[in-house]
Amino acid sequence: QAVAATTPDHPERAGRLSNLGAALQARFDATGAPTDLTAAVDVGRQAVAATAPGHPNRAGRLSNLGAALHIRFTQTGSPDDLDAAVEVGRQAVAATAPDHADRTMYLSNLAIALRARFERTGSPADLTAAIDAGRTGAEAPAAAPRLRAIAARGWGAAAGAGERWAEAAKGFEAAVALVGLVTPRSLARPDQEHLLGELNGLAADAAAACVRAGRVERAVELFEQGRGVLLGQALDIRTDVTELADAHPDLAHRFLRLCEDLDRAGGSAGSPPVVGGLSAPAAAPADGRPRAIVAEEFDAVMVQIRERPGFAGFLRPPPVEQLRKAAGQGPLVMVAVSRFGSCALLLTTEGVDDVPLPLLTPNAVYEQVVEFLDAFGDTARAGGTGEKRLDGILGWLWDALAGPVLDRLGIIGPPARDRGWPRVWWCVSGLLSFLPVHAAGHHDTRRGARPDTVVDRVVSSFTPSIRALLHARRTAVAGPEDGRPEDGRPKDGRPKDGRPKDGRAGRVLAVGMPRTPAMHELPGAQAETEALARRFEDRAVVLTAPRATRDAVMTALRASEWAHFACHGIAEIADPSASRLVLYDRPLSVADLTPLRLERAELAFLSACETARPGGRLADEAIHLAxxxxxxxxxxxxxxxxLISDSVAVDLADQIYATLAAGGDPASAVHQATRDLRDYLPRRPALWASHIHAGA
Known part of the structure; x- marks a missing residue:
């Protein structure tokens, strides 16, 4: 109606046509109606025709038209639409000054169209032009970091499409380097998550390209740097500053104060930071400064720290030599699922090896996750085939991933009776995070000398990143406010890893919600907390309704070494920071937990549903309760x-705590309980494969 009410010579007609074209394209995106897409192209052409050469908005309207034409090509396969998309894309770039902030966006759109035409025709000229467009956009200093990162990813993708692997690695390397600038600390958490969603899968593509280029160690570094970005930022402000404090105590205290202020500015007040034996000065006020100001001061202090001799690498992405320290207790398996060739990167103390995984394609993983979610829903229906379908998925995981990895590591069967179980840490990304890699296998082979099953060969643990694993293995140190000696060893004689010599816990928090308003009852939750109270006696602090409030739990967590939650858990796939444990008054969410600094903490047992399920769009960020x-x-x-069985959860918890009380470690306790339940209910993977261990 706005266009119809505007005369052909009206100066606003082109703008209104452009707005209509954008609305039509948005409706096509939502509904898939081809008539809307055709109308968007027609209106886009009218908008360009109504815009005079030299007009400041002409380039943008040309680029929008090119995007609509490219989308229509993907729907119809019409080469004329693709040729037109390339042509108007080139006109958009030519109509833009080299230092214009939007030029990178136009270059990205052009690169996409050129790459599509190369993939259709094999034209080397189109491939080179697509790479050049992406590279030029990525290197434009005037553009926003988000646009530069997208352009750099396009640069890498174009080179990868032409199997120019060295060039592809450079493009993806540039994109990963920009990720931190895309999500600066000055942004609120929801804004950071939104922007990161556009870069999902970048780390896997970067790793795959580096492997194809023969740069395996660099593949590990980029896979680590390009995933778990928000987790990495949070670990930055939990870093050990002992060395900095020894050399520059004033800078160390300023750094710690700003770490605390960043948490406060983020909206959730946690405990003051206690890092490397130092705590931030207690007198600092929560002055309510905007997060952007705090982030600016934080960045300035970081520059000052890195200018000091010996601290140039402070909080920079760790090199592979440092990452290899995490493999001291067993290999790490980093799994990159990419259209450029999926692979497992095996990080050991000897170095890095790569295992090609040709069956683990992005499409195959997507199909298996869809099948998994549907099959799991079918397990609750009488006469359903869900368990059989889940068993098939476990077999596929073995064939596509776990089998080739364990064979390459030389772990081909159970250990000898006089040997301990080997350990493996899995670091998975993307949609693969939804699947039970630790339970992969053909479980009808479990009794053979060389079983094709993970649980009959290794003890599995998971880690969202290598840095998170190194953080979990940090030496337990604390300041005088803990009442601990200066060497960090607690008065009760616990070693620095926090596990008592006799295998028993220190203070244990047990939270149980057998009855929750508007939710089904969990009688097992009461059984679990009662069992913990009997087992740990005066060391157990039991909070059940109505005492299990959010504030009471948060307070008790700060004084506890072990924490057990038997309650409802809810994973929010679309908003993983809102995933939560349901308590008496208010839930305990991921966002509530993120600011906490619990140096005494050892073991958290989350006996609730979906506590390790990631978000869909943000699966690379590993945002979940675990x-x-x-x-x-x-x-x-x-x-x-x-979702877990209430009654099975009780039995699993009891067996796991019995193993811990006998001096076992948490990973082995989960492994043994899983194997025993698998042997008892081999055809019920929904019951026996639900629990995982994450961490040290």
């Missing part, structure tokens, strides 16, 4: 991948 408890300070977290 990682939140790790970030808060717990070295070990026992969590669940899906």
């Amino acid at each position: 990682s939140a408890f790790q970030l808060a300070g717990f070295r070990h977290v026992i969590a669940t991948l899906w």
Whole structure:
């Protein structure tokens, strides 16, 4: 109506046509109606025709038309539309000054169209032009970091499409380097998450390109740097500053104060930071300064620290030599799922090896996750085939991933009776995070000498990143406010890893919600907390309704070494920071846990549903309750991948705590309980494969 009410010679007609075209394209995106897309192209052409050469908005309207034409090509396969998209894309770039902030966006759109035409025709000229457009856009200093990162990713993708692997690695390397600028600390958490969603899968593509280029160690570094970005920022402000404090105590205290202020500015007040034996001065006020101001001061202090001799690498992405320290207790398996060739990066103390995984394509992973979610829903229906379908998925995981990895590591069967179980840490990304890699296998082979099953060969643990694993293994140190000696060893004789010599816990928090308003009852929650009270006696602090309030739990967490939650858990796939444990008055969410600094924390047992399930769009960020408890300070977290059986949870918890009381470690306790339940209910993977161990 606005266009119809505007005369052909009206100066606003082109703008209104352009707005109509954008609205039509948005409706096509929502509904898939081809008539809307055709109308968007027609209106876009009218908008360009109504815009005079030299007009400041002409380039943008040309680029929008090119995007609509490219989308229509993907729907119809019409080469004329693709040729037109390339042509108007080139006109948009030519109509833009080299230092214009939007030029990078136009270059990205052009690169996409050129790459599509190369993939259709094989034209080397189009491939070179697509790479050049992406590279030029990525290197434009006037553009926003987000646009530069998208252009750099396009640069890498174009080179990868032409199997120019060295060039592809450079493009993806540039994109990963920009990720931190895309999500600066000055942004609120929801804004950071939104922007990161546009870069999902970048780290896997970067790793795959580096492997194809023969740069395997660089693949590890980029896979680590390009995922878990928000987790990495949070770990930055939990870093050990002992060396900095020894050399420059004033800078160390300023750094710690700003770390605390960043948490306060983020909206959730946590405990003051206690890092490397130092705590920030207690007198600092919560002055309510905007987060942007705090972030600016933080960045300025970082520059000052890095200018000091010996601190140039402070909080920079760690090199592979430092990352290899995490493999001291067993190999790390970093799994990159990419259209450029999926692979597993095996990080050991000897170096890095790569295992090609040709069956683990992005499409195959997507199909298996869809099948998994549907099959799991089918397990609750009488006569359903859900369990059989889940068993098939476990077999596929073995064939596509776990089998080739364990064979390459030389772990081909159970250990000898006089040998301990080997350990493996899995670091998975994207949609693969939804699947139970630790339970992969053909379980009808479990009794053979060389079983094709993970649980009959290794003890599995998970980590969202290598840095998170190193954080979980940090030496437990604390200041005088803990009443601990200066060497960090607690008065009760616990070693610095926090686990008592006799295998028993210090203070244990047990939270149980057997009855929750508007939710089904969990009688097992009461059984779990009562069992903990009997087992740990005067060391147990039991909070059940009505005492299990959010504030009471948060307070008790700060004084506890072990924490057990038997309650409802809710994973929010679309908003993972809102995933939560349901308490008496208010839930305990990921966002609530993120600011906590619990140096005494050892083990969190999350006996609730879906506590390790990631977000869909943000699967690379590993945002879930398990990682939140790790970030808060717990070295070990026992969590669940899906909805769990109330009665089975009671038995599993009892067996796991019995193993711990006998001196076992949490990972081995979960492994043994899983194997025993698998042997008892081999055809019920929904019951026996739900629990995982994450952390040290």
